[in-house]
Amino acid sequence: MSDIVIGVIGFGTVGTGVAKILLNDRAMLEERAGCKIVLKRIADLDVSSDRGLALPEGMLIADADAVIGDAEINTVIEVIGGEGAAKKFIEAALKAGKNVITSNKEVIAKHGRAFTELAKAHGCTILYEAAVGGGIPVLHAIRNSLAANRIERVYGIVNGTTNFILSKMTATGADFSATLREAQDLGYAEADPKNDVEGYDATYKLAILSSLAFRCPVDYREIYREGITRITADDIAAAKYFGYTVKILAVGVNREDGLELRVHPVMVPDEHPLASVHDAFNAIFIRGSSLGDSMLYGRGAGELPTASAVVGDVMNLAFRGTQGFSHDTDFALAERKVLPISESITSFFVRCVVNDAPGVLASYANIFAKYRVSIHNIRQMDARDGEATITIITHPTREAEMRAALAEIEALPTVRRVASVIRAGLGD
Amino acid sequence: MSDIVIGVIGFGTVGTGVAKILLNDRAMLEERAGCKIVLKRIADLDVSSDRGLALPEGMLIADADAVIGDAEINTVIEVIGGEGAAKKFIEAALKAGKNVITSNKEVIAKHGRAFTELAKAHGCTILYEAAVGGGIPVLHAIRNSLAANRIERVYGIVNGTTNFILSKMTATGADFSATLREAQDLGYAEADPKNDVEGYDATYKLAILSSLAFRCPVDYREIYREGITRITADDIAAAKYFGYTVKILAVGVNREDGLELRVHPVMVPDEHPLASVHDAFNAIFIRGSSLGDSMLYGRGAGELPTASAVVGDVMNLAFRGTQGFSHDTDFALAERKVLPISESITSFFVRCVVNDAPGVLASYANIFAKYRVSIHNIRQMDARDGEATITIITHPTREAEMRAALAEIEALPTVRRVASVIRAGLGD
Numbered sequence: 035m036s037d038i039v040i041g042v043i044g045f046g047t048v049g050t051g052v053a054k055i056l057l058n059d060r061a062m063l064e065e066r067a068g069c070k071i072v073l074k075r076i077a078d079l080d081v082s083s084d085r086g087l088a089l090p091e092g093m094l095i096a097d098a099d100a101v102i103g104d105a106e107i108n109t110v111i112e113v114i115g116g117e118g119a120a121k122k123f124i125e126a127a128l129k130a131g132k133n134v135i136t137s138n139k140e141v142i143a144k145h146g147r148a149f150t151e152l153a154k155a156h157g158c159t160i161l162y163e164a165a166v167g168g169g170i171p172v173l174h175a176i177r178n179s180l181a182a183n184r185i186e187r188v189y190g191i192v193n194g195t196t197n198f199i200l201s202k203m204t205a206t207g208a209d210f211s212a213t214l215r216e217a218q219d220l221g222y223a224e225a226d227p228k229n230d231v232e233g234y235d236a237t238y239k240l241a242i243l244s245s246l247a248f249r250c251p252v253d254y255r256e257i258y259r260e261g262i263t264r265i266t267a268d269d270i271a272a273a274k275y276f277g278y279t280v281k282i283l284a285v286g287v288n289r290e291d292g293l294e295l296r297v298h299p300v301m302v303p304d305e306h307p308l309a310s311v312h313d314a315f316n317a318i319f320i321r322g323s324s325l326g327d328s329m330l331y332g333r334g335a336g337e338l339p340t341a342s343a344v345v346g347d348v349m350n351l352a353f354r355g356t357q358g359f360s361h362d363t364d365f366a367l368a369e370r371k372v373l374p375i376s377e378s379i380t381s382f383f384v385r386c387v388v389n390d391a392p393g394v395l396a397s398y399a400n401i402f403a404k405y406r407v408s409i410h411n412i413r414q415m416d417a418r419d420g421e422a423t424i425t426i427i428t429h430p431t432r433e434a435e436m437r438a439a440l441a442e443i444e445a446l447p448t449v450r451r452v453a454s455v456i457r458a459g460l461g462d
Numbered sequence: 463m464s465d466i467v468i469g470v471i472g473f474g475t476v477g478t479g480v481a482k483i484l485l486n487d488r489a490m491l492e493e494r495a496g497c498k499i500v501l502k503r504i505a506d507l508d509v510s511s512d513r514g515l516a517l518p519e520g521m522l523i524a525d526a527d528a529v530i531g532d533a534e535i536n537t538v539i540e541v542i543g544g545e546g547a548a549k550k551f552i553e554a555a556l557k558a559g560k561n562v563i564t565s566n567k568e569v570i571a572k573h574g575r576a577f578t579e580l581a582k583a584h585g586c587t588i589l590y591e592a593a594v595g596g597g598i599p600v601l602h603a604i605r606n607s608l609a610a611n612r613i614e615r616v617y618g619i620v621n622g623t624t625n626f627i628l629s630k631m632t633a634t635g636a637d638f639s640a641t642l643r644e645a646q647d648l649g650y651a652e653a654d655p656k657n658d659v660e661g662y663d664a665t666y667k668l669a670i671l672s673s674l675a676f677r678c679p680v681d682y683r684e685i686y687r688e689g690i691t692r693i694t695a696d697d698i699a700a701a702k703y704f705g706y707t708v709k710i711l712a713v714g715v716n717r718e719d720g721l722e723l724r725v726h727p728v729m730v731p732d733e734h735p736l737a738s739v740h741d742a743f744n745a746i747f748i749r750g751s752s753l754g755d756s757m758l759y760g761r762g763a764g765e766l767p768t769a770s771a772v773v774g775d776v777m778n779l780a781f782r783g784t785q786g787f788s789h790d791t792d793f794a795l796a797e798r799k800v801l802p803i804s805e806s807i808t809s810f811f812v813r814c815v816v817n818d819a820p821g822v823l824a825s826y827a828n829i830f831a832k833y834r835v836s837i838h839n840i841r842q843m844d845a846r847d848g849e850a851t852i853t854i855i856t857h858p859t860r861e862a863e864m865r866a867a868l869a870e871i872e873a874l875p876t877v878r879r880v881a882s883v884i885r886a887g888l889g890d
Binding site for chain 2: 067184305
């Protein structure tokens, strides 16, 4: 590769991290890359705030189009996030034949396929390692080192905000809304937390992960999505009692008859490595046909971890050159059917509040038997004021049967309410 | 890259896995690589044993030199293991300008630097992802995706046999020798287990890992080595009591004044992800200047997991071509000093059997105070027959001070014996 001359669009958290590494570690990067790696311009509408970093005179400008129009710049780093402006800048950069590196999961989940076609047409490339798992090099691993595997399953913790909230709820016993406020105060959750706590962010990341892992285009809107807003302190306490930890996972399963793609809370067995992934850390499991289970773990967000992945893409570009990345296999291979959630197969954890009376457990168990839902663990407890809690954990079962059983159970006169239904285990 | 024509030397466990993937998944590999990937020959002295795989007529031959002498073969996969013959074949293949891929940690730890110089001189390359962590793509991650980081620390579980034995001892409460025999019966440990249980295998892997991570040549003979043969069921029970799990780790620390390089048992806090790495799994932590902590986890051995990494190297060769790998930074950068073990800094877990008498604890504690060893946790228990056990866990301390304190403690008339001294924590 000839020298890399970089323009960064966006000077927020990630952009600041990228600038710090490119400026402070330039000698190290150039020695490793064997070429010059020059940060020429940073564009941001805010050219006055202090980011704790001294930039050379004239480096920071307000006009992103001037970055794209600069003939000397051959690599554009887009780190503004969101869809609108980012899409416009990425398209313009690719059309100008510039390589693009981005940390923007939303724009890649929505337009990744079109971008890779544009890149191919203009002899450049687009890389987006930082869009999934922050600093964790999971996309590079799937494309390269694991290329000798058919990937059967990819699942994990891909959103630091929700993992932070669930970790805190587990540690303190507090409920969701109090913990969300704490996360907001600490800067781990945004003022409008919907994108994280309702699982949208995770669907973007799962769309990207599964399109590379399963080698097909994935529309994030086809991913089943369930956030953490309904998880209660009681759920977490019950999980603990049975030896589970509540996490929200993004899950992709490569089945013969189609793909399971879903984002939802899962009761993870305490002895599973994902149960030990706390706070803002991310971890992604990949099951390969030859490798078996593997996991990559690290910081899923933050200024320098995310910048580590962005500059890692710069380094890979230096090592391999624009031609070293084939996008023929990104997003663009055979279409695969996405299975409806009713077809997915998982275990379930169900807590029901029932009348404390003879025969209740039997009528309850009979309904599960009727729908062939096999029980792994059952416990009736907390009898008080004529009311008892029955908690069951099932063996893996098709969601459709489970839902039918639950509908009948909810209609039983002896069942006061189905307090919670949470998927359990890792599906095997 | 033009087509890859492969000769495999060695048709044992790994060779069989490599042949299975190359033959059974050829269409998938070629579609991904965009070139032909042909397995032409396998050489092994044993040409008659059934490996559960039907080879085309004439593919299996006894003469490895005929593989190296075959002008059509441009890539030699060495999977015989050990030093002698492997070294000869690798050198001959590189001198013939053929790319070499190997899973052989011993030969790379001992001769990797010479091989990379040979490869450079002959316009070919040598790749050895499978030599460390089996199927886990840790070396590729260090060289590529993490290239924007100065690596500060690399440590983990790199030997499946010893992790299997320690996991079993933890689960069953059995002692080392009984568990070793069980591991031997199950095929997890060799008849002569020394290479694994005394930590030699781990020193080879740490030499390779740390030479890439810290970008300097590392002589495996300079690595401090302590195996698991002295770990008792009592140690494991005491660890459990204090919330630790005993693991044997390979540890590399990049200090200003030199490198700490050591292989020894460590009491890992139960909440640390390494404590959840069981049986034959491996896991490697990498702490990068920007990324912070990250971990890669997966199967560290076995036919198909190891073959996954070997064929992953074939795929990377296909993606990048021989020229896509710079070995200028392998083994060959600035020399670094390896610090003696007396300079290393860790916490310690010490169990002492003492007389159950007034003043014993005080004299014991006074010695630690004298050497400025700070105590994190202390407990005296099991008083019986005039004898008590004092268990302490220290804060991180220089090993030299710790050893001096222990020598004085051992000489105390009230101390019957120092039952165990195990390093604890991950040093921070």
